[in-house]
Each structure stands twice: as C-alpha cells, then as structure tokens.
Amino acid sequence: MIRSKNLFVEKEVGRRDFLKLSTKVATVLGLSPAFIPQFSQALEKKDKPAVIWLHFQECTGCTESLLRAEGPDLAAVILDVISLEYHETLFAAAGHQIEEQLHAAMERYKGAYVLVVEGSIPTKENGHYCMIGGKTALASLKEVAKDCAAIIAIGSCASWGGIPSSGPNPTGAVGVGEIIKDKPIVTIPGCPPSPYNFLSTVVHFLTFGKLPTLDKLGRPLFAYGRLIHDQCERRAHFDAGRFANEFGDEGHREGYCLYKLGCKGPSTYGNCPEIGFNREKTWPVNVGHPCFGCIESQVGFNKSIHELSDVLFTTPPQQYAQIEETGNTTPTLIGVGAVGAVVGVAATAVAMKAKKLPGSEEG
C-alpha cells in the first residue's frame, strides 16, 4: 500500500469534504468543533494502525454501509488512513495471493494490528459451516486474533451472533466475544450499524490514543448509551397516548407513535434517531416502520417484529398527572354512638328551655 504525506493531492479530496467528515465525527462523538483541527492532525500522521478485516457469516452489509458514508472518496481516505491490509470484498486479489498477503501482514505488524470482524462465527461441528481458504472461521479467528492489538466487532453478527444466531441457531453462530477472551473487544452492533459509529470510534482512537468509553457489552457509550425510545422524534406521541394501530390507518398517516405496531425502541440502545442513515438521515421509525431492535441481542431477530416491546425504563414527561390525593377519612362506629348521645343531650336542652318559657313557675 502506498502511503502519501499529502493525502489531499493523492486522493483529490476537497478540503471541504475533509472538514465535513471531521465535523460529522465530532458531532457523533459529542465533542465540540474545537476538536476538528486535532482530528485533521491525527488523520495526517504517518504511522497509522494496520487493520485486518475478516468476514465470516455475514451479508457484507456492514462493509457496504461503510462504503456509503457521506462523500464519495472519504471512505477511501479512511481506509487508506488505517492502512487496510486485508479485506475480502475490497481487494482485487483472490486465492493464494490474498492468503499470502494476510500472513505477511500478520507477520509485519505482529502485536500491533487492529482486527475488524464482520459476521458471526459458527461453532457447531467444529465450525465447518463457514470455511475460507480451507480453514474454519473458528480456527481463522483464533489464529489472526492471537497477535492482534485489539478487536472491533462490526455489526450485530460479530457482536452477538445476529441473524445466523436466531431461531434454533442451527450452526451454533456466536459473536466474537464468545470465542476470544484475552483481547480488548469493541462491539458496534446494528444491522447494519451507522458507518459513523465505526468511523468515530476509529478516529477517536487515532486522535486520543485510546478507545472511547465502553459499556459492559463493549459498545461505545457515545452511540449506545441511551435507549432509542429516549431520543425518538415521536416520543411526544407515546407520552400523550397517540398511536398508530395498523399500517395505513389515520394514526399511522398522522405520524403517531409505532409502539403498538411492535416498535422495540423502548428496549433497544442506539443512536439511530439522532444521526440516522443515508444523506437524508432517515431511520425506520422516521419512514413509518417500527424499530425491530437489530442492535440488541435479546430483541432483534429474537422477538417478532410486531410483538410488543418491554419498556426498560419508564421516563414520563414532567407534566404527567401526579397522584394528588392520598388517603381518606375513615368513618368509625364511634361517631354513630356520638350521634345518639347528641340526640339525648338535645332532648334535655329542649326540656330545660321549655321549663323557662313564659307561663312556667320557674322564670
């Protein structure tokens, strides 16, 4: 791979596009625009980490999603920046040639390369359900992961098993974390994940020299720290009780909440409503289809699309009606006796008053 000092000349990338990418990354990471010059510097540095990209049980959607990141040549810039050493989809080479390249790269960058895994790994029958170059995916992963510095599992398949692991899971498909236990693993689940979740993680690492804060499943918090439900543009409809009951009904056409159609937003973590996909920043709910939780391991490809979602956290709005009256006075039998006594006393008072009426002896 040829590396050039001056990326702009080599790749004919306009300064504008480059700044757009840096801004976008800063936005996704939640950092101020003051960081943009830092990103630019980091991306122009000479020594960039080598990346080996393995594909297993996958549809290549994650790669394709990355290729469609905004701006035609930016993906190419990033791929050059990270010195892609092995990628089955993007490389022209094939067969023994590419296998040699893989082993050469593993040797050259021993202990320093980043392993990106796309796709799940079958484990049944010694993993023979996925064989590349005569080796099972299982064996291949273990071999390449042995000398890597860190692993990024891109997509739900690599993160927790994804589609191949659904239903009876006939191949025993699992995510990378089930097989490799001794290396730091970042997972970027989604089907596909937004390319910017991946790109921002990489740029963060290059700029600051460390990975962004991860949750206990290895997902970067900047992307997977909040429920989709808590960022959804239709949340006000949920809070007010306005729902679409069927596709095409009045509620659906009015853009009401899709909870009753099975939206899994309340039990899925992600940033889809915030950054969306494609240039128009669309995402499923935005165009009228409920989220099915492709990110979340117990939800996506597990629960049926139109099944009601659990609501993981109840976060009612400020103006929700509150309980105002608490408790009540309890009637007691003592009161009843008191009434009887009062009647008797009243009778006495009447009698005494009657004694003092004019005409009586005791005036």
Added chain:
Amino acid sequence: MNIKRRNFLKGIAGAGVGVAASPLLTSKALASEVKKLEANHIGMLYDATKCIGCKSCEVACKKANNMPVEYDAEGIYDAPRDLSKESLNIIKLYKGPEGISFIKRQCMHCVDPSCVSGCPTSALNKTANGIVTYDKDACCGCRYCQMNCPFNIPKFEFDDFYGEIKKCELCRTTNLVENGQPACTEACPTGAVIFGKVTSLLAEAKQRLEIDNKRSANSADKVNYINQVYGEFEGGGTSVLYLSKVPFEKLGLPNLPDYSQASLSEGIQHTLYQGLIAPAVIYAGLAAIAFKNRSGKKED
C-alpha cells in the same frame, strides 16, 4: 342554672337511650338495604404492574365519547391533570421508594353506590348489568353525588348553564354497543386493563396473585403484588378491581371499610323512620314536656 333532680334524671335517660340505641342501629344498618354483586355484572380489572402509562385509554375514551381536547392550567396541549368534565378516565403517575407505578382512575361502578343512594331525584342508578348510569334529564344539579362518592369521581359542569355530572359509564351507549367492550380496555396495548364479568375478573386477579406468590423471590417474572385485590370488599365492593405492587393508598385509592357508606346511612335513616314510630315517640315526649309546663304545677 337550677336543675331539679327529676329533670336531671329525665335528661340522662334521654341521652342514655340515644347511646344504647346506636349499636342496634348499626348492626341493623349493615344488614339492611345492601346491594349485592350479581353474576352478570360487568366491570374492569386494572393491573398497575402491566401499565406503561401510554395513555391510550385516555385518548380512546375521549374519541369514543366525543370529548374535546383539554388544556390544563398552563395551557399545555391535551395534558389533563385529573378527572374532569372532559376527562372521564385518567392515568396518574406515582414515584416513590417502591419505584414508578401508574394508576387508572375512573368511576368504580360500586356494587352499592353512594352516589345512587344520595341522589334525591334518582338521576344516578345501578342498572341490571352493574353499570352506574346517569340521567341528565332527572338531575337537579344538587351534587350530592359528588359529596357522597368516596373516590371523588363525579365531576359537575360548573361553567355550563345546564350543567351535567360527568363520569365514566363503561361506554354503555358508545363503544360497549359498537364493539362489545369499553374503549379503554379495547385500546390498552399491554392488557393492563381488561373487561369482563366482575366474578370472572375477580377470579383472574386472585389467580395472578396465587401464581406470583408461588414464584421464587429471585425469579425474573416475580411481580411482588400487594396481596389484595382492591375493590373486592372496599366500600362494599366495586366493579372495577385493582392489582398493584405499590400500596393502594399511595396510589390514591382510599382505605375504606368493608361496608358501603350507603348501607350505613340508609340503614340508620330507615331504622329511625321505620313506620314513623321513632318520630312519633319523640313528638309524644316533646308534647308531654310542653303540656306539663303549661299546667303550671309547682315542683320542688
């Protein structure tokens, strides 16, 4: 004041009769005039642990009964804070040490309703299928029903010249006729509120309690219900039953005795005025005192 011994004893006797009679009145009251739950009575079961506070029921109720959008005091769009003449049912939020819970409030369709008992014109009635209905043409606007209801449900239209009382009637002229159940139970996505015969709903509620009691404490499905179906006995029983894991009082459901207010008040009234005997006796006593004073006899 100079009290003669005779008069003093008469006074004590009068008070004593009153006190002695009151327990008799009570036990008689509890036994008389009490309406009972019939096998065909319909109602609802609300399980607060299943409610997600989505307010689908509020919206569906308004739609089915042609209620207008209601702005609260701050002018926030369609956010009623309590039951009102435009909101016949409402979901309220509880936040406390036990966590978050919602509660659905609407007419409880009591087995022996206090509002029906207090209504002087019989505008409110308990019908054969258990719904407490309201007839605006018989109503005189006295609002005794508002004062009697232990749950504070009926709301009067104060700003209307021909004001009516507004409360849930289980959609008896609207959704119940069209779709066989009230709009709120039809709209609920999680099945937190369901419709059916009260006897069946009570059995279902008890079954839920039983199943949950059998679950082990660290089971993922453990709900930890309060071991009581609210409405089974409260205030003489209600047709709307509640299950919750937060104590019912904290959710705004009052702690009522096992008899209805109506049975107590009607019991006392009917006992006192039975055959007009008591009024006749009191009248006779008063007449005797007056007659005695008129005769001008001197007493020491």
